[in-house]
Amino acid sequence: NKSFFWISNLNEVDVTLIMPIAAAGISFLNQKLMMSMNQPATTGNKEQDAAMQQSNNMMGIMMPVMMFFIYRSLPAVLPFYMIISMGLSSVVQYFVNKQIEKEFEQEGERTKWAL
Numbered sequence: 001n002k003s004f005f006w007i008s009n010l011n012e013v014d015v016t017l018i019m020p021i022a023a024a025g026i027s028f029l030n031q032k033l034m035m036s037m038n039q040p041a042t043t044g045n046k047e048q049d050a051a052m053q054q055s056n057n058m059m060g061i062m063m064p065v066m067m068f069f070i071y072r073s074l075p076a077v078l079p080f081y082m083i084i085s086m087g088l089s090s091v092v093q094y095f096v097n098k099q100i101e102k103e104f105e106q107e108g109e110r111t112k113w114a115l
Contacts, residue, residue: 010077019079020071024064026086031060033093 004010006018014020035056042049071079 004076004080007076010080011075013073014076014079017072019076019083020068023071023079023082023086024068026083026090027067028060028064030086030090030093031063033090033097035060 006016007014043052067082071082
């Protein structure tokens with residue numbers, strides 16, 4: 001078995017917890033980037049809209065925390081895979097957001113994006 005940086009074997013749990021922390025951090029960043037261009041959905045009811053926004057904000061915090069607790073007991077290769085995958089996704093999303101902002105500035109108006 002060859003070592004990978006500080007981990008002697010990627011099939012073992014990362015006892016330093018660097019990989020699970022990094023995976024949770026990148027997941028948090030990825031969610032913030034994804035949500036930065038999406039306008040919140042509205043139902044017409046202010047109370048429901050506030051509850052929905054609060055729920056989305058809580059999910060944006062709790063999901064990375066849950067991922068940390070899941071990844072800390074799995075082999076290091078799984079959080080490593082997620083770091084690479086979500087890291088590349090974050091980079092792509094950043095450039096997509098920049099392109100969309102540039103197009104909005106050129107048009108002079110902002111429209112809703114529905115996925």
